[in-house]
Structures are given as structure tokens and as C-alpha cells.
Amino acid sequence: MKKIFTLFVLLVAGMSVLAQQNNKTPSADSMLNLLSSADAQHEQILPAFNATRLIFSPTTETVKKNNLNFLIIHRFGDMGTAIGGFRSFFGLDAVNDVYLGIEYGFTDNFQVSVGRNSIGQMGETQFKWALIHQSTDDHTPLNLTLLAGEGIRPYGSFASFGDRLSYIGELIISRKFSRTFSFELSPVYVWDNQPLPYVPGNPPGFFALSTAFRWKVTKRMSLIADYEHPFSSFRNNSGNFEDPIGFGAEFETGGHVFTLNVTNARAISQINSLSNSTSSYGRGQFRLGFTISRMFDFNKKKTSNNY
Amino acid sequence: MRFTGIVLLVWMSIFQARQGVFVCKNAHINIFSSTPIEDIDANSIKAVSVYNANTGDLEFSLPVRSLHFQKSLMEEHFNENYIESDKFPKATFKGKIQSPPDVSKDGTYPVIVTGDFQIHGITRARTISGTISVVNGIVTLNSEFTVKCADHNIDIPQIVFHNIAESIRVRVSGTYAPFKN
Numbered sequence: 001m002k003k004i005f006t007l008f009v010l011l012v013a014g015m016s017v018l019a020q021q022n023n024k025t026p027s028a029d030s031m032l033n034l035l036s037s038a039d040a041q042h043e044q045i046l047p048a049f050n051a052t053r054l055i056f057s058p059t060t061e062t063v064k065k066n067n068l069n070f071l072i073i074h075r076f077g078d079m080g081t082a083i084g085g086f087r088s089f090f091g092l093d094a095v096n097d098v099y100l101g102i103e104y105g106f107t108d109n110f111q112v113s114v115g116r117n118s119i120g121q122m123g124e125t126q127f128k129w130a131l132i133h134q135s136t137d138d139h140t141p142l143n144l145t146l147l148a149g150e151g152i153r154p155y156g157s158f159a160s161f162g163d164r165l166s167y168i169g170e171l172i173i174s175r176k177f178s179r180t181f182s183f184e185l186s187p188v189y190v191w192d193n194q195p196l197p198y199v200p201g202n203p204p205g206f207f208a209l210s211t212a213f214r215w216k217v218t219k220r221m222s223l224i225a226d227y228e229h230p231f232s233s234f235r236n237n238s239g240n241f242e243d244p245i246g247f248g249a250e251f252e253t254g255g256h257v258f259t260l261n262v263t264n265a266r267a268i269s270q271i272n273s274l275s276n277s278t279s280s281y282g283r284g285q286f287r288l289g290f291t292i293s294r295m296f297d298f299n300k301k302k303t304s305n306n307y
Numbered sequence: 308m309r310f311t312g313i314v315l316l317v318w319m320s321i322f323q324a325r326q327g328v329f330v331c332k333n334a335h336i337n338i339f340s341s342t343p344i345e346d347i348d349a350n351s352i353k354a355v356s357v358y359n360a361n362t363g364d365l366e367f368s369l370p371v372r373s374l375h376f377q378k379s380l381m382e383e384h385f386n387e388n389y390i391e392s393d394k395f396p397k398a399t400f401k402g403k404i405q406s407p408p409d410v411s412k413d414g415t416y417p418v419i420v421t422g423d424f425q426i427h428g429i430t431r432a433r434t435i436s437g438t439i440s441v442v443n444g445i446v447t448l449n450s451e452f453t454v455k456c457a458d459h460n461i462d463i464p465q466i467v468f469h470n471i472a473e474s475i476r477v478r479v480s481g482t483y484a485p486f487k488n
Contacts, residue, residue, distance in 0.1 A: 032355060032368045045393070046392070219388050295380050297378040297379065
């Protein structure tokens with residue numbers, strides 16, 4: 001009797017263990033989910049923008065670590081005024097501003113850029129630091145990037161060396177609303193030791209706001225628009241100044257990003273375009289422009305052998 | 308007591324049979340594309356896999372974003388333009404090993420697995436060969452196969468046609484541990 005009882009207990013115990021096993025051993029499918037659910041937390045979204053710049057505004061993107069971005073930016077002459085028209089092929093014979101520059105990523109989130117503008121022969125150095133990245137689960141809903149830059153005009157007559165210097169600070173906030181639509185809004189502060197234009201009543205520093213969007217039409221082509229407004233009573237009251245507005249198309253061709261745009265502002269650097277934009281669409285003072293950005297990667301080759 | 312012994316043995320064997328589930332949380336996936344112009348190479352060690360040694364059921368799941376490329380721009384383009392990993396975040400394989408080997412014995416067993424391979428939202432039935440090796444009771448799986456970009460609607464535009472191969476070599480290797488609750 002004792003034997004049978006032991007047998008019975010063992011059987012019951014065995015069954016219960018089996019039952020438990022059945023409950024606890026989920027199907028392979030859910031087991032995979034169980035195993036892989038942990039990795040996808042707060043994952044960074046795919047980049048909100050293809051390039052580090054739109055038309056005037058920098059984007060929240062930075063050049064990745066050990067990458068060098070070479071930039072050529074052009075603004076041509078007026079299309080619709082006397083100097084435009086068919087004779088100059090809508091302003092292509094005149095060049096209003098050219099920017100040549102490089103951007104280097106020291107980390108995936110920090111880049112330094114150096115470049116030169118034709119307007120004012122201004123050399124520019126900028127530091128850009130991506131602080132926050134939007135995540136796929138909206139744990140962080142925005143991208144936040146800080147930009148600090150300095151401009152120097154080595155030529156021309158200035159009272160002192162300090163007067164040649166100007167500064168820009170910017171907090172770039174962007175959100176990728178969908179796979180195709182990204183929007184950004186950036187409060188900007190510009191300080192110019194010798195204000196541009198150098199006329200009485202023009203204060204050296206002012207706030208501005210720049211806003212821009214990218215709408216991806218195809219995998220490789222996006223439409224972009226960029227608008228800037230300086231909050232400056234001097235500029236509002238004088239009646240000469242215009243807010244820079246630009247429209248463009250951005251083409252991405254693996255390694256290159258090519259932007260074709262139309263703007264009223266002549267200047268490429270935000271220090272210049274925010275301070276001193278007087279050309280207006282209404283008077284035919286708009287121009288063709290382009291940006292070529294070419295990325296070079298200096299990361300050492302990783303092979304699967306030494307992975 | 309003899310009966311008890313037999314029952315115990317039977318019970319143990321049933322219990323044992325339920326044990327043959329193995330998991331791997333860090334399978335290594337390597338993809339490789341070779342053209343005369345450039346070689347493209349990416350690795351991930353974040354694939355997860357479940358293998359049931361009793362039934363031969365084998366599954367893999369790879370978060371596509373975990374594949375890291377030599378060039379950061381390649382990685383961006385891979386995710387954004389080719390695999391569209393924001394739409395299709397995972398590459399998966401669900402299949403069955405034909406005549407699963409006895410993993411309680413050490414050895415190297417060539418295996419053939421048939422099942423569904425999915426990437427870029429497109430599923431294809433595939434038959435893939437590989438090896439299962441058991442060394443000191445540790446189960447390792449290795450396989451190599453090719454994936455045709457066109458089979459999974461992965462468009463390669465003209466401009467980079469000479470840079471990206473039409474067939475991508477995929478290497479998989481995973482070391483498994485018995486599944487524990």
C-alpha cells in the first residue's frame with residue numbers, strides 16, 4: 001500500500017511538473033519576443049534630416065565620428081532684376097556668396113566646422129553638439145542640438161581687432177513627425193561687435209527665430225523650406241530689411257547631398273543673413289543657390305574577422 | 308521499490324524530453340556585399356534565437372538597426388533607403404531542421420533547415436544548410452547563405468549599382484544555452 005502511495009505521489013508530482021513546464025515553456029514565437037523585447041527601448045530614430053544644413057539653418061544632425069563633410073554652398077545673382085534675366089542666365093553669371101567649409105565629427109554627437117564666406121571675407125568656426133535624440137517610443141520626443149559659432153572678418157577697416165568678431169548661438173529643436181516629415185524651430189542669438197550694417201541705432205546683439213521643414217517626397221528627394229526672422233526693432237522700423245525665406249529640393253545620392261534652392265537672402269552665413277538681408281522677392285531679388293555636401297569616412301575598416 | 312525506480316526513470320525521461328529548448332541571445336550576424344568597387348560589411352551580435360532540439364524548430368530574430376557598418380553613412384542609407392528599418396525593424400527566420408541531431412552527444416552535425424526568411428517585409432521560403440556542433444554539451448550553430456536583394460524588393464538605384472552586390476552573403480553563428488524559466 002505504501003509502495004502504491006509513493007508511486008501515486010511520484011506520478012502526481014511528475015504530472016504537476018509537466019503541467020508547469022507546459023505553462024512555463026511558451027511557444028518559440030513568444031519566447032523570441034521575450035528575448036528580444038529588451039533591446040528596443042528608447043531607440044534613437046533614424047535621422048530627421050539628411051544633411052547638417054538646410055538652406056540657412058543648421059539641422060539637428062551632426063557629422064558622425066571620424067567623418068569629414070566637405071561643403072560648397074553658392075548663391076547666385078538676382079533672377080528678376082535688371083542684372084538677371086536671360087542675359088546673365090537668370091543670375092548665374094553673378095555670384096553673391098560662396099561658402100567653402102569642412103565639418104568634422106569628433107564623436108557621433110559633436111562636430112566642429114570651419115569655413116569661409118565670400119561676403120565680408122568672413123571666416124567661421126562653429127561647434128555643434130547634439131544633446132538629445134528623439135526616440136522611436138517618444139521617450140524623448142525631440143532632437144535638441146546646441147550650436148555656438150564665431151565669425152571673423154580679417155579684411156576691411158575696423159577700429160579694433162575685436163570689432164572684426166561676431167558670434168552666434170543657437171538652440172536647434174527638431175521633431176521627425178513621420179518618416180517623411182521633419183520640422184525644426186531654432187531660437188538664435190547673434191552678437192556682432194561692429195554691427196552689420198554699421199549704422200547708428202543698430203544694436204550689436206539681437207534674437208532671431210529660424211524655422212524649417214523637410215518633406216521627403218521620394219526615398220532620395222525631399223522638399224525643404226527655411227524661414228528666419230530677426231527680432232530687432234531696428235530692422236523692423238527701418239523698412240529696408242527683409243526676412244530670409246528659402247525653398248529648395250534636396251537630393252541624396254549616397255555620399256553626396258545636393259540641394260538646389262531659391263532664396264531672397266544673398267548671404268549664406270546666418271550671421272550675415274539675419275543681420276543684413278534687404279533683398280525682396282517682390283522686387284525680383286531672388287536667386288538660385290545650391291549646396292553640395294560630400295561625406296568622407298575615416299573610420300578604420302572593421303572586418304568580420306576581428307569583430 | 309523496484310516499481311518506484313522504474314516510475315522514477317520514466318518520469319525523469321519525460322522531464323528530460325521537455326528540456327531540449329535552447330536559446331541564444333547574442334547570435335552573430337554578418338552581412339557582406341562584394342563588388343569590384345567596394346566591399347560592404349556589417350555585423351550584429353544582437354540576434355536572438357530559439358532552438359528546440361526535440362522538434363527541430365529553429366527561429367531567429369534580428370533587430371536590423373543593430374547591424375553596424377564600417378561607414379556611418381552606409382549604415383544610415385542601409386536603414387533609411389534599403390531596408391527601411393523604421394517600417395520593418397526585424398529580420399526573422401522561422402524554420403525546422405530536418406532530422407535534428409542528438410545534441411546530448413558531442414560532435415559536428417551538418418543540418419538542413421527549411422523555413423520562412425523575412426526581411427524588408429517580404430517573406431521567402433528558403434532551404435538553408437548549416438552545422439550544429441556540440442562541444443562539451445555546448446550547442447553552436449553556424450550557417451552561411453545568400454540573400455538576393457531583388458527577392459525582398461530592396462531596390463538598388465542605378466547610381467550605386469556598381470557599389471552594392473545583387474546578392475548579399477549572410478553568415479550566422481550562435482552559441483546556445485539551455486532555456487531556463
